Amino acid sequence: MQYFPVFLDAKDLHCLIVGAGEVGARKLELILKTPATITVVAPWMCDTVKSYASHPQVTLIEREFEQDDLNAKDMVFVATSDETTNADIHDLARARKVLVNVVDNTPLCQFITPSIIDRSPITIAMSSGGVAPVLLRYLRQKLESVIPANISRLGAFSEKFRNKVKQTLDGVTARRYFWEDVLDGDIAELVEKGQNDKAEAQFDIALEAARQNQKPQGQVYLVGAGPGDPDLLTFRALRLMQKADVVVYDRLVSPQILELVRRDAEKIYVGKTKSNHTLPQQDINTLIAEQAKQGNRVVRLKGGDPFIFGRGGEEIQTLIEQGIDFQVVPGITAASGAASYAGIPLTHRDHAQSVTFATGHLKDGTIDLNWNALAHASQTLVFYMGLTGLPIICKKLTEHGLSAETPIALVQQATLPEQRVVTGTLATIMDNPETPTMKPPTLVIVGSVVSLHRKLDWFTRTVE
Structure with missing residues (x-):
């Protein structure tokens, strides 16, 4: 990654925009989605920018840029039509440790503005590093079509009860399991429909039940990773890979697919080649069972399909013998x-x-x-x-x-x-x-x- 993705707290952010044409206006409208304080400097301002003259977050200054405009600023967008002026402001900003973005000039951008899907408090930001804006727009359209418009309600609901859950349930794993059950179940459906009273009543019941049995029961998912291309994963496989605490994977799982596993999951390699087994099969069976007994959500990620020369049957026999819950997620066989x-x-x-x-x-x-x-x-x-x-x-x-x-x-x-x-x-x-x-x-x-x-x-x- 050339650009490190990060979300800045804009509550006390002071932003400068140099240039007040339509390009500068777009940046102004974008930053106004946050609580940041914004100063716009330009000798001429378009009607869109002028319409924000009375906005409490905005200060408009109609004159040429001066070096002191950078004083007490955290970031600056440079959107003039003069390339020399843009480059000079870039150099001044870098010298003063002010984050700088020269619009439509990626080499002069210390940061770039991502493509944003705003479902506040849920915000999704994507970037191509400035190299494929059309592809980025295409991906955003795809995501917009699958993310519910009311997902913001669920975000607000989660924020409201976050501390209560933290005070009630001990341990990150217990809290994660609880929230996953909430987000996958009827409570989330009620919230998205605006039936918050019913949702909160059911939430309290579910939280009390979780409190009485704080250590969640471990479960194993035998997941078929398919033949290699990550686009051939099933939706369910991807969802479970994102939820796993522990992922036990073999040699046939491609690096591209392993990259889709949740970042903080423990990954255990048990790959086998001819006459060279990292772990014998019986040891793999035992390993999976022991991880589940520790309360982990275990994904056994197998190339192809678990039940077609994948030894999935042998592994679940061990799970049955030890009384461990499991599910099997088929994959496209090789x-x-x-x-x-x-x-x-x-x-x-x-x-x-x-x-x-x-x-x-x-x-x-x-x-x-x-x-x-x-x-x-x-x-x-x-x-x-x-x-x-x-x-x-x-x-x-x-x-x-x-x-x-x-x-x-x-x-x-x-x-x-x-x-x-x-x-x-x-x-x-x-x-x-x-x-x-x-x-x-x-x-x-x-x-x-x-x-x-x-x-x-x-x-x-x-x-x-």
Whole structure:
């Protein structure tokens, strides 16, 4: 981040605006949303600025800027049409340690004005660092459409009862759980509808109940993180990641997705590679359970889907045995993500009427599969963790009747910008010079549908 986001207390803020055209008027109207004291200096003022002459926060001075105008000022917006004057005022402000913004001249901005969504006391500010204002406007429009207009009522309600909750409940975790329950439940709905009397009555009942059982019960959420692209996360997955006290994640969770976890959550890495386990699976199961017993809200973040070669079933068996509540949040499995982003439909009327997911690495390290059932031309096969055993997969499928000319694709780091696709046939894939360069995580897709890749590819180029 070149610009550090921060919210200034404007109660005793003294702001100077140099220039009183329409640009200066926009800055004036923006700052007037705060309690700041504002001085505007310019030899000429537009009608919009003049209309604020009697405003108690505003002082208008019709003359050229003078150095002493910077005295006792905390920040200054420079909005004249003279570039030399703008640069001179910038230098003077920096020398006096006054925060300075030269409008529409990012290199001369010590701070920049963000795009603001105002639902006071809830305020959302966004910035592109001055490089993508149109994109920023687009994002603001999106947020405006999903944030309830009455969210300000909920902000005011939270402010009103904040101290009462703090005095009633001990511990940050207990208070956070309580507020999350309030904000997710019927009380918030009543507040947004303006039914504050009912909301306050229910709030008091809920707070007393929380007081009698101050330590909240820990819970585990097995969350599918999808194949890698953070845009493929479900809304529920993202919401829980933002609520988690502890996040236990594996190697297949992309850095882009991990970045979306709540900043102050404890993050515990338990990634596994072939013959190199940070923690054995049983230890992971125990770790998750112990964290929940300590009263934490635990998100077990797993690449793809927890119940498709994600060992989610093994983990919740431990939770059931120890009496710990849990929920499972499905994710887009790697097979679906890889196939879609590689332009390979898993089923197609002319190519495959079924699809089978198989693991290329069993619990005991072997690839002992039902090859007779797998070796059928009218289905698509997807092998998870199949890169190491690729020679065996090709050999076994041809030995059990699948044509050596059957197309095969290797998809590495599916859905991410680094995605690579290598194609061939069961007979030729091992001779492709690109095959030895492929690294996990790589999915293996076998079947006639792979022949559609070249035509349907929309995301990446084929390496052949």
